[in-house]
Amino acid sequence: MNTQYDFDVVIVGAGVAGLIMAKQILEDAGNFRVLVLEAGGERSKSFEGHREYLKNFFEALIKIPNSPYPAEFYAPHPNELETKLLNKNDPAAELQYVLQNGPQPFRTTYTRSLGGTVQHWLGTCLRLRPSDLKMRTTYGRGLDWPLTYEELMPYYRKAEFEIGVAGDVDEQKLDGFKFEDGYVYPMEGIPKSYVDSELERRLNGHTFTYAGTTQKPRVTASPQGRNGIPNPKYKDENKNQYVPLGAVGRGDLGLRCEGNSSCVPICPAQAKYTPVKTLNKIDIPEYADRFSILYNSVATKLHIEKESGNIESLEYKKYGRGSISTKQVTAKVYILAAHAVENAKLLLNSSCKNDLIGRNLMDHPFVLTWGLSDWNAGTFRGPAVTSTITSLCDLPTRKDLSACRIEISNWGWNWATGSPYAEVDEFLGQGLHGQKLREALKNNISRQIEFNFLTEQLPDKDNRVTIDENFRDELELPRPKLHYQLGEYERAGLIEAKKVSDQIFKSAGVTDCTKYDKKDPGYFEFGQSNAVFYGAGHIGGTHIMGLNANDSVVDKDQRSHDHRNLFAIGSGSFPTMGTSNPTLTIAALSFRSAEAVLRQLKQANPWN
Amino acid sequence: MNDKSVQKFLQLSSVLTGFSLFELRASDCTEEFYETTQRQIGRENLEAFLANFADTTQADIDVSLANSFLGPIAKNIIRMWYVGNWVAMPDEWWAAHSSEIFAANSTFVVSSQAYKEGLVWKAADTHPMGSKSGGFGSWALPPAETK
Ligand SMILES: Cc1cc2nc3c(=O)[nH]c(=O)nc-3n(C[C@H](O)[C@H](O)[C@H](O)COP(=O)(O)OP(=O)(O)OC[C@H]3O[C@@H](n4cnc5c(N)ncnc54)[C@H](O)[C@@H]3O)c2cc1C
Numbered sequence A: 001m002n003t004q005y006d007f008d009v010v011i012v013g014a015g016v017a018g019l020i021m022a023k024q025i026l027e028d029a030g031n032f033r034v035l036v037l038e039a040g041g042e043r044s045k046s047f048e049g050h051r052e053y054l055k056n057f058f059e060a061l062i063k064i065p066n067s068p069y070p071a072e073f074y075a076p077h078p079n080e081l082e083t084k085l086l087n088k089n090d091p092a093a094e095l096q097y098v099l100q101n102g103p104q105p106f107r108t109t110y111t112r113s114l115g116g117t118v119q120h121w122l123g124t125c126l127r128l129r130p131s132d133l134k135m136r137t138t139y140g141r142g143l144d145w146p147l148t149y150e151e152l153m154p155y156y157r158k159a160e161f162e163i164g165v166a167g168d169v170d171e172q173k174l175d176g177f178k179f180e181d182g183y184v185y186p187m188e189g190i191p192k193s194y195v196d197s198e199l200e201r202r203l204n205g206h207t208f209t210y211a212g213t214t215q216k217p218r219v220t221a222s223p224q225g226r227n228g229i230p231n232p233k234y235k236d237e238n239k240n241q242y243v244p245l246g247a248v249g250r251g252d253l254g255l256r257c258e259g260n261s262s263c264v265p266i267c268p269a270q271a272k273y274t275p276v277k278t279l280n281k282i283d284i285p286e287y288a289d290r291f292s293i294l295y296n297s298v299a300t301k302l303h304i305e306k307e308s309g310n311i312e313s314l315e316y317k318k319y320g321r322g323s324i325s326t327k328q329v330t331a332k333v334y335i336l337a338a339h340a341v342e343n344a345k346l347l348l349n350s351s352c353k354n355d356l357i358g359r360n361l362m363d364h365p366f367v368l369t370w371g372l373s374d375w376n377a378g379t380f381r382g383p384a385v386t387s388t389i390t391s392l393c394d395l396p397t398r399k400d401l402s403a404c405r406i407e408i409s410n411w412g413w414n415w416a417t418g419s420p421y422a423e424v425d426e427f428l429g430q431g432l433h434g435q436k437l438r439e440a441l442k443n444n445i446s447r448q449i450e451f452n453f454l455t456e457q458l459p460d461k462d463n464r465v466t467i468d469e470n471f472r473d474e475l476e477l478p479r480p481k482l483h484y485q486l487g488e489y490e491r492a493g494l495i496e497a498k499k500v501s502d503q504i505f506k507s508a509g510v511t512d513c514t515k516y517d518k519k520d521p522g523y524f525e526f527g528q529s530n531a532v533f534y535g536a537g538h539i540g541g542t543h544i545m546g547l548n549a550n551d552s553v554v555d556k557d558q559r560s561h562d563h564r565n566l567f568a569i570g571s572g573s574f575p576t577m578g579t580s581n582p583t584l585t586i587a588a589l590s591f592r593s594a595e596a597v598l599r600q601l602k603q604a605n606p607w608n
Numbered sequence B: 001m002n003d004k005s006v007q008k009f010l011q012l013s014s015v016l017t018g019f020s021l022f023e024l025r026a027s028d029c030t031e032e033f034y035e036t037t038q039r040q041i042g043r044e045n046l047e048a049f050l051a052n053f054a055d056t057t058q059a060d061i062d063v064s065l066a067n068s069f070l071g072p073i074a075k076n077i078i079r080m081w082y083v084g085n086w087v088a089m090p091d092e093w094w095a096a097h098s099s100e101i102f103a104a105n106s107t108f109v110v111s112s113q114a115y116k117e118g119l120v121w122k123a124a125d126t127h128p129m130g131s132k133s134g135g136f137g138s139w140a141l142p143p144a145e146t147k
């Protein structure tokens, strides 16, 4: 093997997974040289770029998650509205960058530019539960992770520091999570919203039935990756207190969440974590001679050495105005951090052999329920979600139907109906104007209660990403094609949601207004009931971790079983999803895998 | 620009939206909305529309909202004040009253400013998503009226 490498490590993707990895390798005493390839542009690196994104958001008619972040012509990304299934009679379905093969649409999205999908994340930073990592053993469903919660604990701490998590450990403990004695989050918990507290107060003493069991509604504040008040008891690895990181390019701003209520898709204050904050720790003069990041550079193919199976080089295309050049780069270790769908696309385009690549595509499919409270809930204030009802996250019923976590919306029916726009249209349609219109809107909007029931989707080999030679992107790469369906397990869990919602609404003085539209792309029926499901943007599977190449694509270090100098990182490695949002775990796994990469770099023969 | 017409437009906007002249002036959107309306439906139609509301009684407005020429204009003006969007005129209206010199019949956000000043947020005692935030922890407090 050639011993002259361009870099020690090449990382594909400047999102949270890739940038934490880059940081850990650069900060090691080994003086390793790191290249990051980023498919999209670098707008988010400057304060001006952020302002541009903000303007895009204000001026977008439909304020979907990708609305501030325009897709690059050469590095497209999907959006939630692209749910058309491939169909010979509908050419529009072929124009969607991510092809939907069905039978159901994969209703989720990601973003390709510096900072990645986290740019429009909500910021919820839950750990996975110990049982989430042992679904097969505990509930006879899904798969076990090759890692335990205990093994992950130290890395969760690192992730909570890096993202800057505000939360209340005691409340998390009551909710079944385990922490080291004396541990606190870097920042004190973000206050629960008025909606949360009122629901909690009104539900106190009430119970509801769920899949034949009796449950108490437990309203738990979520740990969140947004700046709050530093916890004086917190000590980092160097025994320092936590200092919040402000806005990119304007560190004096964004030191505390201001309640702008637009976290998805953009935090104007940048009080919410963005991976650009991690980039700023390494994009410094000290590392200038051994760290490079190239924008508008799309990794396209891994070249594999025949005998050893090791990666010899990585091909990428750099695009500019009207020009595309194809380049090669060599490194000792290659790390794919392009997120689940793009990692799979790259592995499949490189003719990697493992049949599990692209399989076990998962999400947290969710249903919404909504109603009007008979009390003023003071909606549309604060982060989208500050608490969830966690009673159904880990019950023995997980052996029969998918667990769920119930997010309480602070933004009324924003996700369900497109509130407040839909309500303005509706009342105008009724001929209201003047004082009457104003009062009707006030009366309706401030009483809107919405629940988002996020369910756990199990790994299913037939839910998968493939690539299709017949449909190519602007760089002539075969485009990703998704094969997706909710199983009985998920359908049962989603349908149970409405029954739970009805009971909780009743106890809390909320009149149900939920209506599922038969024409909605997420409409489905199960038994006598029906609902509409959405995608949570929590894409998992596609290169799951496990014990060997027969059951998985990567090992517990996220290293490929077949190509020993290749790592594929991120939620693509998750064998199961639990009910927690994935990013804190993605970050923790990056910290953990960085140690494996460093060990490998320090070996005499790093590609063994 | 015809100042008198703008004044008329503002007065009428106040009646249509249920917000005082003072509140509407504070948003500094009057001229932009007037111009947008004029660009989208033409000067003559706008003048005819304004002329129709000589003295704006409640009964006048109810009749006007139901009128096939006036109604869609009035609703669009209300919607612009409430959410900052101009919405394409209904097909029938466009067929009957448009002329070549008009801007295309389209739907768009008038401007960032128009979005941020949307009255719907004030009506609901809150702030526009992404702007005029209440400050750290403000969301934990009871809403204004139950304080
Ligand atoms: C609306 C929404 C809300 C969310 N809210 C939460 C939440 O509250 N909590 C939570 O935990 N998670 C949340 N998520 C999920 C979270 O955004 C993802 O888990 C996270 O972004 C994944 O990080 P990543 O670094 O692996 O991938 P990404 O963030 O997608 O980053 C991948 C990077 O790789 C680049 N890239 C892609 N292809 C290539 C290529 N071929 N060559 C070079 N570069 C490439 C991309 O441009 C991008 O910069 C949310 C997602 C959505 C959509």
Ligand code: SF4
Pocket (backbone or CB within 6 Å): A226, A256, A257, A258, A259, A260, A261, A262, A263, A264, A266, A267, A268, A269, A270, A271, A272, A382, A383, A384, B133
């Ligand atoms: S509520 Fe506002 S300031 Fe706080 S994180 Fe969300 S967008 Fe940022």
